[in-house]
Amino acid sequence: MDAQAHLPLAPRDLLILAVLAEGPLHGYGLIKAVEARSRSGVLLDPANLYRVLRRMSGHQWIRAVDGEVEGRRRTYEIAPDGQAVLRAELARLEHLLEQARPAVAGG
Amino acid sequence: MARRAFAVRAYGASLRLLPPSIRHVDGQEMERAFEDLWRRERTAWGRTRLVARCFGRLPRSAAAEWLDLMDVGGSTKTGGWEMTGWGRQVRLAVRTLRKAPAFTTTTVLLIGLGVGAVTTIFTLVDHVLLRPLPYPAAERLITVEMGSHSGTTYREFEKLDGMEAWAGGYSESANLTGEGDPIRIEMSMVSENFFSLLGARPALGRLLVMDDFERVNVAVLSHALWERVFGAEPDMVGRSLRVDGVRYEVVGVLSADFEPPQHLVAASTGVYRPIDWSDERIEAIDYHMIEVAGRMAPGVSIEDMGTRLDDLSVAMAETYPEHHVDREGNPNPFPVAGLQDSSVQRVRSGLNLLLGAVGLLLLVACLNVAHLFLARGLGRVREMAIRRTMGAGPGGLMQQLMVESLVVGALGGALGISLAYVGLEAMLTLNPHALPRAEAVSLDLRVAAFSGAVALLTAFVFGLVPALRTIGNDLANELKGASRSATSGRGTRRLRGGLVVAEVAVSLVLVTQAGLLLKSYLNAQAPDPGFDPNGVWTIPLTPTGHATPDSYRQAMDGVLASLQSVPGVEMAAYGLTQPFEFAGSGRCCWMNSLGEEEGVDSERVRMLIHPVSLDYLETLRIPLVSGSVWSQADATNTPVPAVVSERFAIDAFGSVDGAMGRVFGRTNRPQYRVVGVAGDNKHYGLDQPAESQIYVPMEVLPFDIPMAHMAVRVRGESPEGLARSLREAVWRAEPDLPVPTIRPMDEWIDDSMAGRRFDSAIFGAFGFAALFLAAAGLYGTLLYNVRQQRRELGIRLALGAARERVERHVVGGGLRLAFGGAVLGVLASLWVGRLLEERLFEVGGSDPIALLGASALLLGSAALASWLPARRAGRTDPLETLKAE
Numbered sequence: 001m002d003a004q005a006h007l008p009l010a011p012r013d014l015l016i017l018a019v020l021a022e023g024p025l026h027g028y029g030l031i032k033a034v035e036a037r038s039r040s041g042v043l044l045d046p047a048n049l050y051r052v053l054r055r056m057s058g059h060q061w062i063r064a065v066d067g068e069v070e071g072r073r074r075t076y077e078i079a080p081d082g083q084a085v086l087r088a089e090l091a092r093l094e095h096l097l098e099q100a101r102p103a104v105a106g107g
Numbered sequence: 108m109a110r111r112a113f114a115v116r117a118y119g120a121s122l123r124l125l126p127p128s129i130r131h132v133d134g135q136e137m138e139r140a141f142e143d144l145w146r147r148e149r150t151a152w153g154r155t156r157l158v159a160r161c162f163g164r165l166p167r168s169a170a171a172e173w174l175d176l177m178d179v180g181g182s183t184k185t186g187g188w189e190m191t192g193w194g195r196q197v198r199l200a201v202r203t204l205r206k207a208p209a210f211t212t213t214t215v216l217l218i219g220l221g222v223g224a225v226t227t228i229f230t231l232v233d234h235v236l237l238r239p240l241p242y243p244a245a246e247r248l249i250t251v252e253m254g255s256h257s258g259t260t261y262r263e264f265e266k267l268d269g270m271e272a273w274a275g276g277y278s279e280s281a282n283l284t285g286e287g288d289p290i291r292i293e294m295s296m297v298s299e300n301f302f303s304l305l306g307a308r309p310a311l312g313r314l315l316v317m318d319d320f321e322r323v324n325v326a327v328l329s330h331a332l333w334e335r336v337f338g339a340e341p342d343m344v345g346r347s348l349r350v351d352g353v354r355y356e357v358v359g360v361l362s363a364d365f366e367p368p369q370h371l372v373a374a375s376t377g378v379y380r381p382i383d384w385s386d387e388r389i390e391a392i393d394y395h396m397i398e399v400a401g402r403m404a405p406g407v408s409i410e411d412m413g414t415r416l417d418d419l420s421v422a423m424a425e426t427y428p429e430h431h432v433d434r435e436g437n438p439n440p441f442p443v444a445g446l447q448d449s450s451v452q453r454v455r456s457g458l459n460l461l462l463g464a465v466g467l468l469l470l471v472a473c474l475n476v477a478h479l480f481l482a483r484g485l486g487r488v489r490e491m492a493i494r495r496t497m498g499a500g501p502g503g504l505m506q507q508l509m510v511e512s513l514v515v516g517a518l519g520g521a522l523g524i525s526l527a528y529v530g531l532e533a534m535l536t537l538n539p540h541a542l543p544r545a546e547a548v549s550l551d552l553r554v555a556a557f558s559g560a561v562a563l564l565t566a567f568v569f570g571l572v573p574a575l576r577t578i579g580n581d582l583a584n585e586l587k588g589a590s591r592s593a594t595s596g597r598g599t600r601r602l603r604g605g606l607v608v609a610e611v612a613v614s615l616v617l618v619t620q621a622g623l624l625l626k627s628y629l630n631a632q633a634p635d636p637g638f639d640p641n642g643v644w645t646i647p648l649t650p651t652g653h654a655t656p657d658s659y660r661q662a663m664d665g666v667l668a669s670l671q672s673v674p675g676v677e678m679a680a681y682g683l684t685q686p687f688e689f690a691g692s693g694r695c696c697w698m699n700s701l702g703e704e705e706g707v708d709s710e711r712v713r714m715l716i717h718p719v720s721l722d723y724l725e726t727l728r729i730p731l732v733s734g735s736v737w738s739q740a741d742a743t744n745t746p747v748p749a750v751v752s753e754r755f756a757i758d759a760f761g762s763v764d765g766a767m768g769r770v771f772g773r774t775n776r777p778q779y780r781v782v783g784v785a786g787d788n789k790h791y792g793l794d795q796p797a798e799s800q801i802y803v804p805m806e807v808l809p810f811d812i813p814m815a816h817m818a819v820r821v822r823g824e825s826p827e828g829l830a831r832s833l834r835e836a837v838w839r840a841e842p843d844l845p846v847p848t849i850r851p852m853d854e855w856i857d858d859s860m861a862g863r864r865f866d867s868a869i870f871g872a873f874g875f876a877a878l879f880l881a882a883a884g885l886y887g888t889l890l891y892n893v894r895q896q897r898r899e900l901g902i903r904l905a906l907g908a909a910r911e912r913v914e915r916h917v918v919g920g921g922l923r924l925a926f927g928g929a930v931l932g933v934l935a936s937l938w939v940g941r942l943l944e945e946r947l948f949e950v951g952g953s954d955p956i957a958l959l960g961a962s963a964l965l966l967g968s969a970a971l972a973s974w975l976p977a978r979r980a981g982r983t984d985p986l987e988t989l990k991a992e
Contacts, residue, residue: 026140045165047125047168048167053133
């Protein structure tokens with residue numbers, strides 16, 4: 001898979017992947033976790049969240065955890081392709097920041 | 108688990124906006140996630156924000172999902188749909204609309220309100236009135252009205268030509284025991300062709316066959332009972348049940364989709380068994396029990412069957428002159444009617460009324476939408492002209508405006524469907540029993556589409572105005588003059604004025620009707636029931652299976668004693684029936700309709716014979732006007748001692764004093780002697796006339812009618828858990844007796860008002876909505892006019908016109924429109940009021956208070972709606988407006 005082709009990621013997608021990279025979660029947990037770490041105001045609602053999750057599953061970035069049932073809720077985990085995209089996006093952003101920071105520091 | 112919060116259920120319902128394929132995969136997960144979020148938010152503010160976020164974004168996600176499904180987009184990354192041809196138009200429209208949030212919100216709300224209301228009501232009407240009954244060839248199903256028929260008559264029906272098949276049935280309450288707590292069920296006795304006529308299929312085992320009618324004690328269960336009582340047990344066939352102490356062998360279970368025809372048997376029937384044709388009572392010509400329906404052969408008309416049934420009624424009158432002839436010697440008729448018509452007749456007028464009201468509301472909403480689009484469009488004429496000069500073709504402009512209307516319409520439609528879900532649930536809660544077939548109601552999206560289309564069409568037509576105005580006009584002129592001219596052209600101004608007048612008129616009609624119904628609801632609550640319901644609890648029982656009246660009475664006396672020993676109980680008594688149980692249906696168990704009583708002065712006296720226990724009158728606090736209640740020792744005397752109601756005393760004997768000591772009764776039936784006269788009381792509803800009643804000792808009950816209504820008077824406040832201790836008290840005396848309900852008398856009275864409450868609540872809500880819309884429309888129009896005339900007003904003020912004068916000018920313009928609307932509205936209300944009259948209680952259809960009140964309310968809101976723009980006009984700063992030009 002060519003991770004570059006999918007960049008840049010929307011902040012929402014980035015945050016979801018980042019949260020899942022720390023461990024499997026179900027829908028509600030994802031909404032709360034994204035909310036908690038987002039000062040940029042990414043607030044998810046269930047309909048939108050599952051739309052994003054479905055798209056990511058389609059790209060095989062994430063997958064539903066088989067058999068692991070927590071209170072009947074479906075749990076998602078990050079897949080290798082997802083790790084790759086996440087890493088690529090973080091690398092891109094870091095590179096971008098490196099380019100931009102001197103301007104602020106100097107100003 | 109506790110019942111889920113309303114918001115959670117609403118969210119679950121709203122998820123239906125998503126395409127079904129998506130919903131099946133993720134719907135449940137979404138709902139659970141929302142539920143978790145909802146539970147975690149504890150504060151009202153947090154929850155409000157959550158609801159706003161989740162519901163607010165849902166339409167957008169739904170639109171994206173649908174567009175994905177239709178394969179409109181390319182890359183799915185941004186949803187994609189924004190980027191292609193139509194998608195771009197939509198995006199542009201969304202952007203334009205976001206710049207006018209007030210306009211967009213109002214329009215969406217209006218369309219949502221209209222679509223929601225129409226969808227709710229029309230769904231009900233469609234299910235109850237229009238949709239064919241769920242039976243094969245339902246249009247050929249007929250019934251013979253005028254009450255029920257004897258088994259002998261039923262057999263005569265079966266011999267008639269021109270019919271494919273007949274079915275008959277009747278229902279009785281029965282007690283199912285031996286499966287946990289005893290429960291009361293409805294048992295229906297049905298004829299041979301009952302199931303085949305109605306196209307019923309079994310889910311398990313088989314339905315009834317001819318042989319079953321030989322042995323009778325076989326049963327077919329309803330799907331609901333099978334699930335509820337037997338937990339959908341797969342080995343049901345061959346098991347046996349005990350109903351009223353008789354064993355039945357289960358031969359089958361009906362499929363879940365079978366709806367029992369409510370004209371024939373109880374809708375909640377749990378057990379079906381064959382009619383026992385060998386029963387003497389069934390055969391007896393004067394024992395009318397069986398309700399019938401039949402299917403005509405193809406090509407036979409209902410008139411043909413009418414003629415054949417008329418012939419039969421003449422023949423029956425000749426064969427049974429004792430029974431099939433009325434007092435004038437005419438044969439008792441067999442009126443024929445379509446099964447569908449006859450099952451919904453009772454509610455037809457009410458539902459049509461609702462349909463009319465909601466139609467008016469949709470009309471007001473559409474008028475307002477037209478208004479808003481017109482106002483907005485006229486404001487954009489200049490923008491359009493500029494675009495034209497910049498090279499935009501009329502086609503492109505029209506397309507863009509159409510997409511805008513479409514987006515607004517779609518949002519409003521989505522809102523309307525959500526409202527309809529909530530509305531439908533609310534309607535069914537308000538009026539659970541009054542509608543036949545109501546349990547079959549679910550939201551009809553086709554109806555939503557229809558009403559949505561009406562609103563959309565309005566938006567389309569009026570949304571296109573600005574584009575149309577630029578076509579064929581001299582653009583240069585438009586740019587120079589149109590937007591500057593003091594007014595926006597006489598034609599459109601008149602149109603807008605006309606819209607306001609129409610809105611006010613229609614709203615006035617709705618508000619007046621709401622007033623009439625409210626007044627009639629209040630009037631209907633006012634009458635004194637004639638007894639004291641406070642602190643009385645009632646326990647209807649069906650003590651079946653008693654061989655003799657004595658054993659029935661002993662059992663009930665035992666229950667009575669047990670109830671009396673419950674702490675807090677002051678008195679207890681029982682009667683065969685109880686007030687308000689049969690409210691609305693006007694049918695009770697033991698009624699001598701037209702007593703050909705000997706010893707009664709007037710010729711025909713309708714009376715309700717009410718066997719009661721000794722303390723009944725005292726327990727209900729029905730006052731004695733004269734004489735006294737019989738004593739226990741006298742109860743078995745002949746003639747039987749009776750306490751009669753005041754109305755009966757006057758109807759039958761001319762006066763209370765004249766009634767005392769009189770003896771009356773039919774030949775070959777018990778004779779009664781009047782020992783006391785009691786105050787009148789209402790039996791069928793507060794809005795019904797007081798029934799002519801006679802109270803007689805329980806001891807005269809000639810055969811065992813399996814009914815008894817316990818009434819318990821509680822001392823002071825009802826103690827906590829009273830219902831449970833009463834239920835246990837009944838079971839201490841009669842362990843096998845089901846106790847389906849224990850409720851305060853007040854609740855029965857309250858229930859009897861449900862229909863009127865429903866009417867006035869619905870009309871009140873519609874009237875209020877219409878009032879608000881009319882005021883909003885007027886406000887919008889005047890505000891727009893003021894803006895348009897800013898220059899003119901500025902010049903006037905600059906020339907020294909007094910501020911008050913300018914304000915008066917604006918308010919006067921508004922009130923003139925409102926007044927015109929009110930005059931039309933009053934005329935229309937007078938006409939509509941006539942249609943409403945039969946549903947009103949002690950209020951005329953042209954009640955002046957309702958008319959004046961509604962007009963005052965409307966003119967008041969109109970004055971307020973005009974005053975706000977007027978104040979703005981008065982504050983116009985002359986210099987600023989002139990500079991702005």
